[in-house]
Amino acid sequence: MIRANHPDISGNIKTFLTSKANSGQAVLSVLDNSGFVQNDFIIIGDIGSEQTEIKKILSTTNKDTITVSSNLDFSHEKNCKIYFIKYDQVKFYKASTIDGTYDVVSTKDLAIAEPYTLYDESGSLTSDFFKIKYYNSFNSELSVFSDAISSSGFPSYSLAMLVDAFLEEAQDKTEKFYKRSEISRWINDCKNDCFNKLADNNENFYSGYHEFQFINGVNEITLNTDFKKLKMLQVSFDGVNYHYAHHEDLANTSPERIYSTNEPKYYLKGTTKLGIRPTPTADVAVGAKLWSEDNPADLEHDSDELPSPMNRYVDMVMNYMWYRALRKDKKFTESRIYKSEYEGRRYEFIEETNNLVLNENRSITEDEFDEYELT
Numbered sequence: 202m203i204r205a206n207h208p209d210i211s212g213n214i215k216t217f218l219t220s221k222a223n224s225g226q227a228v229l230s231v232l233d234n235s236g237f238v239q240n241d242f243i244i245i246g247d248i249g250s251e252q253t254e255i256k257k258i259l260s261t262t263n264k265d266t267i268t269v270s271s272n273l274d275f276s277h278e279k280n281c282k283i284y285f286i287k288y289d290q291v292k293f294y295k296a297s298t299i300d301g302t303y304d305v306v307s308t309k310d311l312a313i314a315e316p317y318t319l320y321d322e323s324g325s326l327t328s329d330f331f332k333i334k335y336y337n338s339f340n341s342e343l344s345v346f347s348d349a350i351s352s353s354g355f356p357s358y359s360l361a362m363l364v365d366a367f368l369e370e371a372q373d374k375t376e377k378f379y380k381r382s383e384i385s386r387w388i389n390d391c392k393n394d395c396f397n398k399l400a401d402n403n404e405n406f407y408s409g410y411h412e413f414q415f416i417n418g419v420n421e422i423t424l425n426t427d428f429k430k431l432k433m434l435q436v437s438f439d440g441v442n443y444h445y446a447h448h449e450d451l452a453n454t455s456p457e458r459i460y461s462t463n464e465p466k467y468y469l470k471g472t473t474k475l476g477i478r479p480t481p482t483a484d485v486a487v488g489a490k491l492w493s494e495d496n497p498a499d500l501e502h503d504s505d506e507l508p509s510p511m512n513r514y515v516d517m518v519m520n521y522m523w524y525r526a527l528r529k530d531k532k533f534t535e536s537r538i539y540k541s542e543y544e545g546r547r548y549e550f551i552e553e554t555n556n557l558v559l560n561e562n563r564s565i566t567e568d569e570f571d572e573y574e575l576t
Contacts (some may be wrong), residue, residue, distance in 0.1 A: 205291045205318045205333045205352060207248055207311060210284050211380060218281045225272050225346050227259070231283060234261040240339050243267070243276055244284040244313055249375025252277075253314045255289050257339060278541065287327045288309075288335035288344065293320045299330045299349045308336065316374040349500040358512035361503035363388055365514075367522045379526060388507075389499045391521040391543075395511055401550050402430075409495035413475075416487025420480035421470075422489065428472050430494035436465040436477060440485045451476065510554050517546035 214236040222229050222245075229245075237243065246253030250274035259270040267283070290310055294303035312318040322331070329352045335344040355362050368374050383552055413422045415438070431493045435443040449466040460466060461478035468476045497508040506512060509554060520543035527536035 203293060203320045203322055203331050203333075205293070205320070205347075206289055206381070207313065207317060208286060208344075209382065210244065210248070210286055211382070212286045214342050215282055215284045216278060217283065218279055221274055222277045222281070224274060224276045227272050228282070229267045229269065229456055231265055231267050234264055235286060237261055237267060242286050242337070242339075243269070245273070245287050246283075246314075247375065247377065248313055249316045249377075253311050253315055253440045254574045255286065256312060257289070267473075280325045286343070288337050290336040290338050292334045292343070293317050293322070294332045294334070294346070295322065295325065296324060296330050296332075296349075297326075297328065299351075300516050301330070302334050303330075303346070309382075311335075318375075322352075327351075337462050343501035348504050350503070355504060356512075357504065358507040358515055360385060360388065360505045363515070363522075366536060367519065367526075370519070371526065378530075384522060386558075387498065387522050387525045388518060390525070391518050392497060392507065392511060393501070394521075395514075395517075395547055395550060396508075397552060398547065400494060402551050402555060411493065412487045413489040413491065414500045415477075415481040415483070417481060417484050419570050421474050421476045421575055424473055424475055425493075425495065427495045427498050428493055430495045431469065431475075431491065432468075432494060433492040434467055434475075435490040437468075437485060438481055438483065440487065443490065446477070446489075449478070451478070477558050481510065510553045511550065513552050514546065517543060517550060520546060521527040 216231045216233050216237070219232055220230045225268050237258060239260055241258045242255055244253060244255055253377055254274050256271065256273070257268035259513075284476045288311070290308055292305050293307045293309070295306045296303045306322065307320050309318055309320060322329075325331075331350045331352070333347045333350075336342070350449060357363075357366070362368045364381050367384055368376065368379065368381075371550060373379050409425070409427075434446040434448045437443040444463055444465055446465040446467045449468060451466075457517060464481060466478040468478075470476065475489070475491070477489070491509075497507075500507070506520070507515075511518075520539050523537050524539035524543055527539060
């Protein structure tokens, strides 16, 4: 069963019914029809709520009337919300590999009265992948592809599953109180907090390694987007001989200074640019070898996963989400309880991770060496 989340309508124009609209009628009395135009699609009701429906606008008149192109299927009470939505359908695509060619296998109306639209692909293989595009059935406009979705599903520590788990626990699958976008932000805030605390306790935990090309006459290179802190840099101007580069504040250095290729210097422009002196005079495939402390990338797509070893602490992430949710709801006493639970679990995460790193990276002890020699 392949699931398509509904398009995000946060920020879309909306209005309200000023009187009850009965099933079978097409004329809606609204507070303000500004911004709604002929052939737009609208949602009448809240996404995921029973009897919510999508209709296409036939016309608007007098700033307070919207006429839809087909009669309402359900009755809607006064003050019912009406939202603009760009798409009314969703297309499901399938490929045999994640980077393969995706072909349409089904087009379905958005099940707007449900939390999401489902497609039953019972004949798929566990190796198949799916993508979706939202579709406007009037003007044939398509959205961009979604991320690939594996037939085998996502692990519990993927972004999609973490958000779903929280919405289910909060009994808010329709996102009435908490939006997927804000829950995703909480998850990334939790990730950043945990790994920053881990780095404070063990600076050797991060060991990113990157290679950079030198181009003749270009003395600055662009760092990887997750770069946080430089730990060590080796530079070669011939691709054979590498020398350790040392930091220098070039703002206080004479522009006439001559640099040696045997004693290279570097400077940083924030976390985006790395400058080298002397300036390369030839193209070198691997001119710089850089060891760095990197920030774990944010989880942006449904398939993105919590980085190891944090992926073993889903309960810690859930505590953090509840702490943020209850704080948003101004339930500060309950929020502090979850914050305390989170901080306690974070302490365990740091201690257990530090022990793991130390066990993997420590040198052999003298007793172990003697025992090794005896054998």
